[in-house]
Amino acid sequence: MALQITESCVNCWACVDVCPNDAIYQPDRDEAPHFLISADKCTECLGDHADPQCAAICPIEMAIVNELGEFLNPPGSLTGIPIEKLKEFGLWREAA
Numbered sequence: 001m002a003l004q005i006t007e008s009c010v011n012c013w014a015c016v017d018v019c020p021n022d023a024i025y026q027p028d029r030d031e032a033p034h035f036l037i038s039a040d041k042c043t044e045c046l047g048d049h050a051d052p053q054c055a056a057i058c059p060i061e062m063a064i065v066n067e068l069g070e071f072l073n074p075p076g077s078l079t080g081i082p083i084e085k086l087k088e089f090g091l092w093r094e095a096a
């Protein structure tokens with residue numbers, strides 16, 4: 001049970017310090033161009049917080065997914081842009 005960071009991450013560092021398990025790290029560029037979450041350390045914040053803190057502070061939509069590939073901040077959830085408009089402009093992306 002762990003969350004994952006996607007290629008939408010802009011490496012803003014916001015999530016790093018809020019993780020109660022120090023699970024978020026910046027890998028070597030060969031491993032990934034963005035931050036990653038250690039599956040061994042991530043507990044999805046269970047027992048520490050009501051919601052995953054990385055997703056709560058992340059300012060970027062589609063940057064964090066759960067084990068089912070579902071976005072914790074899906075398209076439009078932070079910007080308020082209606083899904084119809086995102087689809088119209090080709091900015092909609094289904095979960096993995």
Ligand code: SF4
Pocket residue numbers: 002003018019020021022023024037041042043044045052053054055
């Ligand atoms: S869900 Fe919680 S434990 Fe997992 S990486 Fe995010 S902040 Fe850390």
Ligand code: SF4
Pocket residue numbers: 005008009010011012013014015016035054057058059060063064
């Ligand atoms: S808060 Fe979001 S965009 Fe910023 S480093 Fe973490 S996952 Fe990436």
